[in-house]
Amino acid sequence: MSKGYDFIIIGGGSAGSVLAGRLSEDPSVEVLLLEAGGSDRHPFYHLPAGFAKMTKGIGSWGWDTVPQKHMANKVFRYTQAKVIGGGSAINAQIYTRGNPQDYDDWRQMGCDGWGYDDVLPYFRKAEDNQTWENHYHGKGGPLGVSEPRAPLPICEAYFEAAAELGIPRNHDINGEKQDGVCYYQLTQRNVRRSSAAMAYVTPNRNRPNLTVKLGAQVRRLVVEKGRATGVELADGTRLAAKSEVLLCSGAVGSPRLLQLSGIGPADHLSELGIDVVHDQPQIGANLQDHLDLYCISELSGPYSYDRYAKPHWAAVAGLQYLFGRKGPVASSLFETGGFWYADPDARSPDIQFHLGLGTGIEHGVAAMPQGGVTLNSCYLRPRSRGTVRLQSADPAKAPLIDPNYLADPLDREMSIRGLKLTQEILAQGPLKKYILAERLPGPEVKTDQEYFDFICVHSKTSHHCAGTCRMGPDAAAVVDTRLRFNGIEGLRVVDNSIMPTVISSNTNAAAIMIGEKAADMIKEDNMMG
Template structure:
């Protein structure tokens, strides 16, 4: 039986970071287990490869259970199954959220996770192409850049957002979050910079690091109240590997609670109901699932102003050559590289805490399940960022191969529905601004005839989709439903930590990949017993960070 110091389950956005940081000491033996395969397919490195990812490449093929508050709809629920995890298949948008998100975590019991506590870890991860200031740094593993060749319709969208009333913002991760602008993206030298590329590939030669793909973890081995190993299946053969120091789950907001439940760790009544013997009754496992629900408007363009036309064979070939020869063109685009943050709730505006996010899609039908127009189109996604609805992850049975029951419970809180529809109205108004008039012919979805609240709600029920931001199912805190403590140690079992998006107490007001990488960066210091980094303790808001740190520089 092979023995390691640390076993990391899941080589995703967090797992690759942990593998890098924990294996720095050559005397420390680290095993990284990944159920999926390698990221060698060229689609993973091409920024525009995202268009293929939500359609099934390198994913588990999950769906939600029927959503009670969406008319019983079942939604596709893409979860990555590849080295790099979500960072290998996402739209590469690099947003961190708002300072108030993290201060809220700390206020809820996640001591040590305020904005002042996490900002240094965002910076440690980052190799920013453009910004080096109190918010950003160069020299980290993660390449962060700006779009290399934004289309004229993207620039027109920036003007349209300003005509609507949103200020231009060159840096959503800086002094303020609100406004409209180009996103920073996890792209370096026109190639996707996943955590597999940034953190794992450069260190694959370390003799103390073992990476196993195709290893499907089925159980955490617990002896005398301590996690001592992982049972997995690889190539049809079962195996148990042991950890002398810690077992670390980094399988995400679906995978981590699934493995805990299969191991008998979770709500005892649920475990008994599905035939799993409880070994530790921990009611919070699989609870508090939070996600951003996306509503979108699609307009038909007056000409070939987006990337829809590149679906034709001869243009696809030309786009590929342009990318290979010059590192530009459609293939170098992340397809959702422009957007903004604004307000549905006046109270959010008073706090300077945006609760709506927009992503401009340079085409139609980019994501799975979204209608593609016959002619060129443009899509504007809108998401309400702070949902009150909470869902669950549960087992269908004790069979490790059974698909988990994923229930985001979208719109169980009526406030989420009203805010989401308000965000959709805003998206439609932005597309109607004068700056976009030379590009946009007519709105096709929901369509100009959809004017009543009832019509918009009906459209939302039929077309809404996940933004792929699940969090919270192994929430950190100090209350009885918290699954991990603020050091990310599982409550009640020694030698077991969870380090991924599942520990977030509340979903961030943004995409969740950058916060997940930050969690892993900070977790590495916690695991190794290092003194954690921190900005000045008196910092509570983004603006205070700017004022205090600049006064010291």
């Protein structure tokens, strides 16, 4: 093996970037960060509105799901980041943490140290919050968190419309209560995206003990006598890890690499001709994701950002951003939303909204010729569970991603209720002066069967996949509550795949928290300075 490092981090996404920044704080340890994707130099990665380009290809692996058998075999584009910063470099920058009860549920499942009071200090530690400094929020951390700079008048009308249905305005959905409609806080600093890479890696690139390799695809983990000792890259290079190998490739990438390394369900690996290094049936199981539905209304005037898709307006938008840090380029386009109930008896909000200030923003979503708005809803606590498996032993082949959407009838019922609620909000009086007509689902969709048929055509992923390397106190769990791999020493998994249950919101802030908490545990377990 060539040069050794103390820690090899596989995956420069949200959690991996945090680990690189935090572990390299100790000058006595050598840290290597391997990212299969490229650099984030392209301006789309830094402009807030660049998100609109992301689900359509730039910076992603271009993977799809398998046909969804409970949704008329619909195939979903499943955007997985292929760039330093991972999901935090290509997402809509929405900063939400989930509901406190999500983490208390983990603790009740036996995940000691992961209750809300345990994780809150790590959310605060990460934050440099422009607005709040209190029990819930911190200033001075690496990650920029700020208020939207470019809301439109229709956003306020949306808040008034929600109020007509008894849904209150909430100025901090990461504070005491999650309930209500809001402007989301965003992972931005100075109206530029604050990705995990920009927050934790870029400022520390000059540290002599931190090495960052881009375009470095790991072919497999090297395991010797029950211990992870390093990695083998696609070109055959081997790199040694003296202390630990830290797998941070996300809820799809982490189980995929484990299986390519012969670690996973033995029967599945044997069928593909992969030598079984460690039989662990739970790897790649327990996949959870939020299915996103949407209601699209055409507007009666230029009240959204749609007109800026035309070249001359795009030039205007560029100038607005350049000289005033405002206008559509300053908007993530989905920075208004909130949390409410499909089931009035739910323990906390079970539906999340995202108000898109335009149409056709994401891959596969219809665009309105005269301009419009898109109100997304997703059911936050799905019971359906899917899998990530390999289609072959060839690492160049895409994995078989099966979120198994709507396998559970309750998920189907609650998702449809959420969609109906978005229609109700958009139909309220305060939005009448802006909205010409609802176009999707439209008035002809009436019965639950018609709604179901509609969502089998019009829906997408929320990009909130989790759970495929589940943490737990039990022997069947993939990792223990310190994220150490059960059955192989010197290996940890640190990303959203460790979530036992997906949190009730966007997942990027949680990935950064998991990275922060893991960094402390790794330092403790290795007695670093």
